[in-house]
Amino acid sequence: MLNSGISVLFEGVNLERLLLGLLVTLRVALIAVVISIVMGILIGIIRTSKSKLVQILFKLYLELFRIIPILVWLFVIYYVIPANFDLNLSAEVVALIVFSLWGAAEMSDIVRGAIISLPKHQTESSKALGLSVSQMYRYVLIPQATKRCIPPMINLITRMIKTTALLTMIGVVEVIKVGQQIIEVNNLEHPTISFWIYGFVFFLYFVICFPLSRFSRKLERKWAT
Amino acid sequence: MTFDWQYIVDVLPHYKTALWLTLKLATIGIAFAIIVGMICSIIQYFKVKVLSQIVQVYLEVARNTPLLIQLFFLYYGLPKIGITLSGELCGIIGLTFLGGSYMAEAFRAGMEAVTKSQIETGKAIGLSNLQLMRYVIIPQAFSYSVPGFGANCIFLLKETSVFSGIAILELTNTTKNLMGIFYKTNEALLMLVVGYLIILLPLTLFLTWLERRVRHAEFGN
Numbered sequence: 001m002l003n004s005g006i007s008v009l010f011e012g013v014n015l016e017r018l019l020l021g022l023l024v025t026l027r028v029a030l031i032a033v034v035i036s037i038v039m040g041i042l043i044g045i046i047r048t049s050k051s052k053l054v055q056i057l058f059k060l061y062l063e064l065f066r067i068i069p070i071l072v073w074l075f076v077i078y079y080v081i082p083a084n085f086d087l088n089l090s091a092e093v094v095a096l097i098v099f100s101l102w103g104a105a106e107m108s109d110i111v112r113g114a115i116i117s118l119p120k121h122q123t124e125s126s127k128a129l130g131l132s133v134s135q136m137y138r139y140v141l142i143p144q145a146t147k148r149c150i151p152p153m154i155n156l157i158t159r160m161i162k163t164t165a166l167l168t169m170i171g172v173v174e175v176i177k178v179g180q181q182i183i184e185v186n187n188l189e190h191p192t193i194s195f196w197i198y199g200f201v202f203f204l205y206f207v208i209c210f211p212l213s214r215f216s217r218k219l220e221r222k223w224a225t
Numbered sequence: 226m227t228f229d230w231q232y233i234v235d236v237l238p239h240y241k242t243a244l245w246l247t248l249k250l251a252t253i254g255i256a257f258a259i260i261v262g263m264i265c266s267i268i269q270y271f272k273v274k275v276l277s278q279i280v281q282v283y284l285e286v287a288r289n290t291p292l293l294i295q296l297f298f299l300y301y302g303l304p305k306i307g308i309t310l311s312g313e314l315c316g317i318i319g320l321t322f323l324g325g326s327y328m329a330e331a332f333r334a335g336m337e338a339v340t341k342s343q344i345e346t347g348k349a350i351g352l353s354n355l356q357l358m359r360y361v362i363i364p365q366a367f368s369y370s371v372p373g374f375g376a377n378c379i380f381l382l383k384e385t386s387v388f389s390g391i392a393i394l395e396l397t398n399t400t401k402n403l404m405g406i407f408y409k410t411n412e413a414l415l416m417l418v419v420g421y422l423i424i425l426l427p428l429t430l431f432l433t434w435l436e437r438r439v440r441h442a443e444f445g446n
Contacts, residue, residue: 066379067425069386071397072417079410084226158289165291169390176294183301195302202294209289 006196008186018197021178022204028092028172029161032099036160037153039100040107045137047112058108065105071166073098078170091172099160106156114148115141147223154216158209165205175201226411233412236403240416243399248424250313250395251382254320258381259374261321262328267358269329270336280329287326292387295319300391316388324381331373335366368439375432382424396420 009015047058065073078094081087089097118141126136168176179197186193265280287295299315310318339362347361389398400417404410 067383067429068418068421069383069397071386071389072414072421075397075400076414076418079404080226080414083410162289162291165293166387168293176297192305195298195305198294198298198302202290202298205290205294206286210285213285213289 006192008182008190008193009196009200014182017178017182018175018200018204021173021175024092024172025164025167025174026161026208028095028099028167028174029157029164032096032103033157033160035096035100036103036107039104041111043104043108044111044115047108048115062105062109065102070098070102070163071169073102074166074170091167091170094170095164095167095172099163103156103160107153110149110152110156111145114145117148118144151216151220151223154212154219158212158216161209161212162205175204228412228415229409232407232409233416236407236413236416239399239403240396240420243394243396244420244423246393247382247385247395247420250316250320250388250393251385254317254324254385255378255381257317257321258324258328258377261325262330263332263363265325265329266332266336269333270362271354284326284329287322288330292319292323292384293390295322296387296391312388312391312393315391316385316393320381320384323384324377327377327380328374331370331377332366334373335368335370336362338369339365371439372432372436375436378432379425379428382428383421386421 009018043058046054049055074094077098078089078091081089081094122140122144123136126140131139164174165176167174168180171177179201183194183197265284268276268280271277296315296319299310299319300312303310343361343365344357347357352360385395386397388395389401392398394402396417400413403413407413
């Protein structure tokens with residue numbers, strides 16, 4: 001009885017389809033991560049500026065993504081933009097936009113935190129040595145800040161991968177959606193199928209996220225001073 | 226972008242119900258999550274045999290999987306092997322399962338922040354392990370972990386939006402339904418955002434205030 005469900009997993013192309021679905025999930029996550037790291041570093045450096053206006057503007061941007069759930073952002077972009085601006089966005093593009101904006105906001109906070117947590121004398125001594133601003137960042141601040149950034153950044157990447165599960169709610173055909181399709185086809189013949197499929201997807205997410213979070217903890221311990 | 230304000234007034238009662246349901250589920254889930262988290266971190270603190278290994282596995286599984294999949298598994302998977310739970314119960318269990326692991330992390334950090342001298346002094350005046358926990362470690366650890374708890378509360382409240390995947394009529398799902406019936410997307414989504422702001426803005430302010438208030442329990446203040 002219980003076994004009939006698990007056998008479907010390995011029947012025909014089911015497993016292959018699930019893994020292809022997982023690729024869609026990971027593709028969105030990967031592109032969004034790359035965009036948000038690049039944007040996050042830029043915004044993070046901008047946010048260390050002394051200008052109050054810059055600080056408030058970017059703080060507002062960060063808080064908007066912190067306070068409003070990502071699922072709501074996905075819905076807002078997915079439904080509001082096509083309806084009001086005559087612009088057709090596929091669900092995957094919407095997901096990329098939301099995840100990049102959110103990721104960039106969170107990354108910028110990590111980068112900014114790392115830079116301002118560096119002791120003040122680092123900046124002062126590099127100025128005393130006559131380094132230009134770009135040299136100061138290039139040779140003094142960024143190398144030191146990188147070590148403090150990487151563990152929280154990996155944590156954020158794990159969070160972003162986990163959050164991609166929400167893509168199924170705006171109709172991206174990723175791993176969960178494929179799982180649901182397989183369930184719908186086989187549900188009558190194999191009633192336990194949903195237990196196994198959802199269990200398997202659960203396992204897939206775990207297999208991806210667990211090594212990442214282990215890795216970040218290891219780095220954190222290694223670089224702790 | 227135009228808004229039909231009359232429509233917003235008409236659907237207001239739906240949002241009110243949904244808002245209360247969101248708050249109710251989140252409150253229950255968060256309360257259980259704090260309890261589970263504290264128990265887990267105390268087990269790990271004393272390195273109880275077997276139990277602490279089980280807790281470790283639980284923490285890793287809960288932290289490294291998305292809530293949506295946890296809920297799907299509870300709501301659609303478990304009935305097939307004979308365990309049927311209502312949607313709301315699934316939501317609470319899922320939130321507790323996920324939240325427990327985050328709260329455990331926050332409380333563990335709090336317990337580690339309690340200085341060694343405190344514990345040694347407690348032992349020196351002859352407190353039993355249980356008394357040491359009850360009168361020395363937990364009160365201080367709790368005040369240290371309030372910021373962590375607060376951040377987790379906001380995180381878990383936001384996660385309730387995922388409940389819309391398992392047919393619980395909370396804010397997000399109500400919005401989805403209303404959009405499906407009336408096609409008034411702008412209005413429905415505006416109300417959705419406003420709904421979350423109504424819950425989360427006061428909570429954020431309250432937590433900032435609370436953080437300052439509980440500082441008095443810390444040693445040296």
